Amino acid sequence: MTAPMTAVVGESLPPEVLDLLNSADGTAFEQALDVMVRQREQHLFRALGVLARDLHGAVCRLGGDLANEGVPESMTDARNYLAEVLDMSSQAAHRSLDFVDRMRPEAEALSSNARTVLGNGGNESDPVAVLARQAQVFANACAEGLNDMVLVQSWQDLAGQRVKKVVGFIESVESSLLELVRLTGALAGREAPVEVAKVSSQDEVDRLLSEFGF
Amino acid sequence: MKILVVDDFSTMRRIVRNLLVELGFSNPLIQEADDGNAAMTMLKTNPFDMVVTDWNMPNMTGIELLQAIRAEPKLKGMPVLMVTAENNREQIIAAAQAGVNGYIVKPFTAVTLKEKLDKIFERLAASGASA
Numbered sequence: 001m002t003a004p005m006t007a008v009v010g011e012s013l014p015p016e017v018l019d020l021l022n023s024a025d026g027t028a029f030e031q032a033l034d035v036m037v038r039q040r041e042q043h044l045f046r047a048l049g050v051l052a053r054d055l056h057g058a059v060c061r062l063g064g065d066l067a068n069e070g071v072p073e074s075m076t077d078a079r080n081y082l083a084e085v086l087d088m089s090s091q092a093a094h095r096s097l098d099f100v101d102r103m104r105p106e107a108e109a110l111s112s113n114a115r116t117v118l119g120n121g122g123n124e125s126d127p128v129a130v131l132a133r134q135a136q137v138f139a140n141a142c143a144e145g146l147n148d149m150v151l152v153q154s155w156q157d158l159a160g161q162r163v164k165k166v167v168g169f170i171e172s173v174e175s176s177l178l179e180l181v182r183l184t185g186a187l188a189g190r191e192a193p194v195e196v197a198k199v200s201s202q203d204e205v206d207r208l209l210s211e212f213g214f
Numbered sequence: 215m216k217i218l219v220v221d222d223f224s225t226m227r228r229i230v231r232n233l234l235v236e237l238g239f240s241n242p243l244i245q246e247a248d249d250g251n252a253a254m255t256m257l258k259t260n261p262f263d264m265v266v267t268d269w270n271m272p273n274m275t276g277i278e279l280l281q282a283i284r285a286e287p288k289l290k291g292m293p294v295l296m297v298t299a300e301n302n303r304e305q306i307i308a309a310a311q312a313g314v315n316g317y318i319v320k321p322f323t324a325v326t327l328k329e330k331l332d333k334i335f336e337r338l339a340a341s342g343a344s345a
Contacts, residue, residue: 093225097232147324150232154321157226158299161270 055180075174082167086160093156100146107146111139216243216260220253220267220279221297226320230266230297233324237331250274254282257289264334269298269305277305280312293334297322 013021013036020032114136118129217234221227227246235241245262247253249271257265265283269276276296283289295316296309309317315337316330 090223090225094228097225097228100232147236150229151321151323153225154229157221157223157229158320160223160225161299164270 075170075177078170079167082163082170086163089156089159093153096149096153100150104143104146107139107142111136111143114139215239215263216245218245218247218253218256218262218265220247220250220265220271220276222248222268222271224248226268226297230327233327234266236324237328250276250279250282253279257283257292258286262292264293264295266295266297269296269300269309277308277312280309280314284313293338295330295334297327 020028023029114132117132118136123129217239219227219230219234221230227248231241231244231246234244245256245260247256250267251274253265253267254274256262265279267276267279274282276298280294280296283292283294293315294313295318296314297318297320298305299320300306301319306317315334318326318330
């Protein structure tokens with residue numbers, strides 16, 4: 001029975017451990033197993049320690065970059081930019097709707113005046129009647145175009161809803177980042193000062209970051 | 215007919231109002247609310263004949279507003295038309311189960327709005343006649 005075990009695990013084990021594994025001495029076998037497991041654990045803990053330090057360093061740099069360099073400078077700026085996009089697009093859409101409100105009565109008046117002129121008679125070749133007919137066609141086309149223009153403004157609502165989703169996404173990235181800061185701070189031996197789940201306002205975000213030296 | 219238009223985007227409220235006026239509804243009788251909570255307060259204090267609401271709104275969403283309307287004895291028969299960008303199956307089913315009278319997916323045209331409104335009023339007239 002020992003031969004197949006040697007064939008399976010033998011290649012990665014030192015010869016002395018192999019000997020113990022193959023020996024009939026149960027106590028020595030258990031001790032050898034213990035040593036092997038402990039060695040593996042130590043490797044794992046060392047690797048985890050290195051990983052935590054690297055992670056903490058990376059988060060420190062990221063926090064510094066967010067505060068000092070990148071464009072947009074911070075998550076707050078990114079959120080503000082998107083809020084500005086929402087605001088500007090809303091203003092633009094309202095201006096278009098204002099224009100429709102101004103022009104619609106004009107188109108209606110032109111159409112109505114043309115109808116009155118045409119109602120007064122005059123033959124087909126009368127330049128006044130020709131112009132009135134053209135004016136009426138134009139006014140009706142304008143009214144139709146203005147209605148389309150109103151509907152087209154719904155782009156602002158549809159685009160705005162997507163922008164709001166992006167704002168939500170940025171908030172989730174921000175809270176994940178803060179969770180990372182808290183976690184790496186705790187791994188580096190510092191007490192986590194606040195529950196990240198409770199961080200909601202910008203002040204709290206800034207305070208938490210500053211407590212970790214960001 | 216008094217209509218309450220509920221949407222958190224002022225642009226969309228204006229567009230819906232514009233379309234309703236184009237279809238012949240009286241402009242001064244159309245009122246606006248920017249979320250479900252505001253709408254519920256207005257519905258409890260003023261008589262309305264119909265609600266046109268968005269789905270995605272802060273504080274109280276359109277589906278929550280619909281459920282609140284159906285749960286309120288004085289308002290439960292109020293016709294509610296949902297006008298929303300949400301077009302997935304589950305949401306449409308949820309709205310139907312909550313008792314929505316009509317469901318329009320944005321962007322939409324005046325023709326679509328007219329069709330849905332006509333259908334709502336036809337059904338109401340039929341149920342009123344049979345009652």
